[in-house]
Structures are given as C-alpha cells and as structure tokens.
Amino acid sequence: MNVDEVLEAVERVLLFRQLSPVERLILRRSWLGDDYREMARDSAYSLPYLKEVGSHLWQALSAALNQRVTKKNLHLLVNLHQQNRTGEQQNRAQEVQTDTGVEDNFIASETETEQKFPGGPVPLDSPLYINRPPIEELACTEITQPGCLLRIKAPKQMGKSSLLIRILARATDVGYKTVSLDFQEADETVFASLDKFLRWFCANVSRQLNLNPLMDEFWDEDMGSKVSCKIYFEGYLFKQVNSPLVLALNEVNRVFEHPKIALDFLPMLRFWHEQARAVEVWQNLRLLVVHSTEVYIPLKLNQSPFNVGISIGLPQFSSKQVQDLAQRYGLDWSDKIETQNGTSCGNDYTSLLMAMVGGHPYLVSVALYHLRRGAMTLEELLQVAPTPA
Template sequence: MRDSEYDIAVLKIDYQPNHYLPLGIVSDEHITDEIVAVGYPAGHKPENTQIKTFVGNISGFRTDNKIENDAVKGQGQSGGLIYHYKTHRIIGLATAGYKPEVMLNTGLATRFEPLLKKWREFKQINQVVAQAWIKRLREKTPPPDKPLPLEPCGGAMPLDSKFYVERQIDADFQTAIKRRDGIVLLKGPRQVGKTSLLARGLQQARCAGVRVLLTDFQKLVEPQLQSSDTFFLAIAQMLARQLRLKISPQQSWSSDYTASGNFENYFLDEILANIEEPVLWAIDEADYLFHYPFSREIFSMLRTWYNDRALNPDGPCSRLTLAIAYATESYLFIKEQNQSPFNVGTKLVLEDFSPKQVADLNQRYGMPLKNNKEIKQFHQLVGGQPYLVHCGLNEIVSHKLRLDEFIRKADHEEGTYGDHLRRIVTLLNRDEPLFQAMQQVLRGEPCPDSDSFYRLRSAGILRGNSKNNVSLRCEIYRRYLKKHLL
C-alpha cells in the first residue's frame, strides 16, 4: 500500500497530571509565532526510530481549520504534535504537507477548536466506545487452558502471586511514592489487602532507588511494649538492623533525653543524615499501638516530621515519606488532632473487589463459576471481601464443588469460613458494647453509637457511612451472626 493509504494521526487525550502539556487555541495575533513540530517523521522506515523536532513559524490560517506553517516540512510527519512557545501549549496535529509543485517546505496542522467545542460530547462517546470494546474483548478472551496452581489463603500475597488483583489504589500508591508525598495513608478494614498493597509499593520504590524501611507494629512482643523506653529502643534497633548501621541505638541513647527524644535524634542523625537517597518508612498495622499510652508520642512525632517538610524544605525530613497502613478510625484514640498524622497527607482507601474483579479472579482459577449469574451469586455471598473471595474460589476448585453446594455449606462450622466466622463471634463476645451493637444491626436497627459503628467497620464486619446508614458487609456474615447472636 502507499503511505497515504495507511498514514494516520492519533491524539491521546488521557494524561497523568504531573507530566502533560495542555491543549491550546491560536488566532491571527499568533501569526509569525515560533512553533515546534515533534514526532517520528517517516516512521515506517526502519532507520527512522528517533524522535525528531522541527522548528518553524505560523504563517497563516486556512478556512478549513488548518494552521499553515514551515515546521511541518512535508510528507511523513502526520500525527506529530505542534508546540506553541508563547503559550506553552499543544495547538494542533501535523496532518498534511503541500506538494512540492504547490509550495516548498510548508505543511499543515489541524487546529483543536472543533475538538474543544465538542469536548464533553467526545468524553461521553469515548466512555461508550471503551465499554463496548472491553465487553467485546472479554467475550473473545478464551479462558485459560487450565487453572493456575493454587496458593495458600490468608496473609500477605507473594510479590509474584498470579492471583493478586491490581486495583486503582495500586497506581495511586505508586504515584504518591514517586511524588515523594510526606505521608501516604493506606486505610481499610481487616483482610482487605493492605499489607500486600504495601509490599508492592515498597518493591516499586526499591527499584526506583528509594531506601525502604519497614516496621510492622503487630510484630512487637509484650516486653517491647512495656513502656515508652522499651518501645522506642525496639523500633530503633529494628531500623538499625535493616540498614546495618555501625552505631547501635544503645550507643547514642542519652539520659538527658526522653525515650522519644532519643529515638528522634537517632532517626534524624544516624539514619536520615547518612542516607542521600529519598527514604520511605512504611509502618504496617499502625493502629495496633492505639491502646498503648505511648502511642501519642510516636504519632505526634510523625506529624512533626511531616510539618517540618514545609517549615524546613532543605532539612532531612524533606527526603522522608511515611507510608502508614491502618484500619481503625484514629480519632477514637488520638484526641489532639493537630498532633495526628492521620488527618494530613494523601489518604488512600482500600475497597472490596467489584464483580468485575471477581470475574477476573474466577478466570485465573479456571472458571469454577460458570457464568455471570454464578459470579453475581458468589459476590453477594462474600461481598467482594478479598480474603473470602480467594478462599472461596480456592475451595471450589480444590474440592470440585458446584456453587450451590459451596453456598449451602459456607456458614457451617466445618465449612471453608468456619475459623474466620468463629473469630468474629469471639471478638464480639469479648466486648459487650460491640456485641449489643451487632445485635441491633442484625435486627435491622441503626448502630447505637458512632464508636461502635467505626470499630465494627474497621473490623471488617459492617459497611456504611454512618451509624444510621449501615449494613452487614456480606450475606455470609448476616447468616452466621444471626444464628449465633440472636
């Protein structure tokens, strides 16, 4: 085929807000302004693999919405962007060149005025077209020849897991790390995938040259939690081991300072001051500390470091990002909100799997759910809760169960979710206010108070926006808890 038969110009209007040039409009007052044509001229030639730029000027405007210019020299530049120096905007796409017998070294670029006038209409059309193509591709995509090898359920998923479902929050977390945000909060109820998300974000950071530190507060043992002194020393020792520092915390600890003061000095002077790269300190299960009296000291310190980024932009904290994963509403335990790190920075909330994400996982498991109706039934049973979804599909595949068999036995004591459901009842039996609040919700009444609502939602039992707008997270919880609490 001739070039003119398959040459095409494409404008991509999706963008990342950190690195894009906006579209613009030019008029007669911009004639003679300097422009640059950017692209891959004659890109069909194997030797033309490098992006090229052509500098020129606007010479005039045609009545057919074309910009006449000498930056587009001729054939082979179609699709190239036209950058306008004065406004710092992209003002058109190279679409044609004059034939030599008409005019030498002059080409045409199509202006964006009609596009911008119909922008809202195009966005709607784009959504319809995208959804149609997604549907067609899903229908045409054959299921895998055989299911992937099963993995154990529960806990953080390995980095190479074939069953990890990427959500929008994965990209948002990585973007926040690349931006070097001061604090990134990862909030979500129990067993929704916070640790797995955190692990993948940290791996991306390592690959980008960021020094990564990780502390899981849930791994602290009772002797380390006896007092402020034992806690801060234990945290400092953990970080020192990860970085293999020569100076131990004990060597720098001084009786002139409080435990938190000693830790802050060690972190700033021995850790941050000796690392040139950006530093990411990830804290998992942060709310594990909420019940301890010294939690105010550590969280107040983190908030101070965040504030210091603005007050001292050249200081050591300017290179520090804190990624904090937690489930419980912090304000229930931290009364001084101006000393809390949980109401500043970038907050990312993990949600349950959507039916589409369950359908994706179902395909990876070898299609044990046979059709959309079964996927919908299964999603309603487990509410998209990631742990319940993975364990349920695992059970159906490993025991070759029909969905109706699985649903019938799902809330039995010896069923797939028996241990998980018993732990919920044990939690409620140990806390009389939560037990009574749960009984009210099961009767179809509102949650009696906000404290109980937020604690039950953080535990992953309830969903909703307030104590008056609340429901069980999934059908299996409703069935099991009604049998054992009412």
C-alpha cells in the first residue's frame, strides 16, 4: 500500500472519520519513516503537540485493530489488516453472486453513513467531508501564524462553513480561543449606526468567550466607535484571554449591504491586521473573513482587507472526488451505467452526474443522497433534475 491508500483505509475502514490535518501529517510522515522531530522541523506544529496527537492516534488505531499500534509496527499491522479485509470481501462477493446471480449497484457502506439530507456544514466527524488539497492544510497551518488574516470566498453551498469549522477545530487543538460570528444572525436594527454595530460586535465576542460585556467602561464617545472598539480588545479581551484568539467572521457579505457600516468596519479589520507588525498584543488576533459574493464597496487599496493576507477559493469537486464521495455514500460506481433496456450508454456514473451538476458539492451530495436511498436510478434522476419536480 502507498501512503495515500493508507490514509484512505484509516479514514474509511478503521476509524470511520476524517482525520484532522495534523493527524494526516503524522500518519503520512510516520508511514514514510520520519520521526516527530523531523515533522516538527518541517511544519508549524510543535514537538510536544505532535507527540500528544500521535499518541491519541495510535490509541485509536489500536482499538480499531484490537492490537497495539506504534510507529514501528504500523506497516505490518495495516498491511495485515488490508490482506484480511480483501479476503473477506472476496468471500462475500462470491456468496452474493451465488445467491442472487446479479450485481447490486449499491454496496454496504464501510462507514454506515447516516441517511440525513445534506444541509448545513458537514459535521467535524462526518466521513462525508471531502478534502480539497492543499486547501485544508494551508488554512490550518496559516491560522497558527501571528496576526494572520485568512479570506475564504466561494459561492453559497460550496463548503465554506464546513471548512471553517475544521479551521476552528485546528485552532482549538493547539490551545487557541475561538469566536465565530455569523452576520446573518444580526437584526436589521444592528446596522442602524456604526456605534450600534460595533457594540453588538464586541458584546457577541465577549459572550462567546464567556466574559461579561463591559463596553460602557471602555467606550468613549469623544474618541469614536472604532477607537473604542480597538481599546476594548486591547484593554479587556486580550488581557482576559491568555492565548491567541481566532475571530471568524462568516457571511461578511451581509455587511456589504450596508455601505456606511462597511466603509468603516472593513478598513478597521485591515488596520487590526497591520497592527500585528508593530504591536505585539495584536499578533494574538487571527482573523478569518468568509463571504460568498464579490466586494462592491468602494474601498481604497490601502484600506481594504481583501487584498492582504491569504486568499482561499473553494473549487468544485473533481471527478475523482465525486467518485470518492459516492463510495462514501455506499454506491458502487465502478462499472458502466446501463439503461433500462439493458444497453450500455457508454458513460460512467460520475461523468453523467457531473454533466448535469458539475462538481458543485451540495448538488452532488443531494444527488448521491437520493441515489443511496434507492428512491430512483441515476437515469431517472437526470431526467427529473432540470424539471420543477
């Protein structure tokens, strides 16, 4: 087995979950024979943290294989398990062919996927999350950089929120505090003025950090709302939080709808990011800005937060990723598709589905959900998909 096959086997067969970026790094490098010092030297992770995560990973694999797993015997045990599993699958296939004489388009899901309609972010422990390398590893590494600014832009239902919760999980793993604000939750009255908006902003950050909002003690009308907000972070929040703070701002495009607010708030974020170069305390702030639409606010180049930091776009799934997701749903798409009259249509399942919906993550997931339930065949789904039904 090569290292990619090992990663797939561990996620889909042994642990039934997506490995975190640091777990994937440890497993990959361990399989290649590297020690923790070499991993720490070549990554943003500290040596103690790698050892701690590695220890938990070996324990999880030990429980799955019912044998003690270490870095030294990893090759032997994984290869042995794969050989045993291959033999069992061949025996089951022979039994099914003997009993039915036909092949079933659906195979038993290794992950026992729960049949829930796709909607909202893919849960952190779900086997249905598809990595889009190198996006996840880049984002989870960048969030450890002092004063970083990550910008995630993609159309709706492309996986922004699913990626966001994985970045926040990475931040939590390394001991950071995290706050996630979704501007869709803000009442319209919040956008009545910049002062009201920034007080709402600070109150929400405080509550998520389990701190009492103390804006009245730091707010100064003469100094203005933006300076008061800055002082609130410096004089209160940063002092109460003895670790880096990851501030995720989701659906920032809601702010775009209020130009008067946006023209002050967005340059403020840019200023905070630049403060990290000169003021040490601001290095503790890691900003995540997520939006789904283009920025039409007329910001000056030196005031915009959208031309600094790291920009991450989310591409559509490739055909290989669509096929991978189909397998995780428990669908066998290894053969050519046949029409109802029994003749081959000359295309594979993946190509036919992508001809209809491309690699759009949500639309692909909805199609696979219906196919896995057995409600219709792919041929029927493709006929119905573009109709009101």
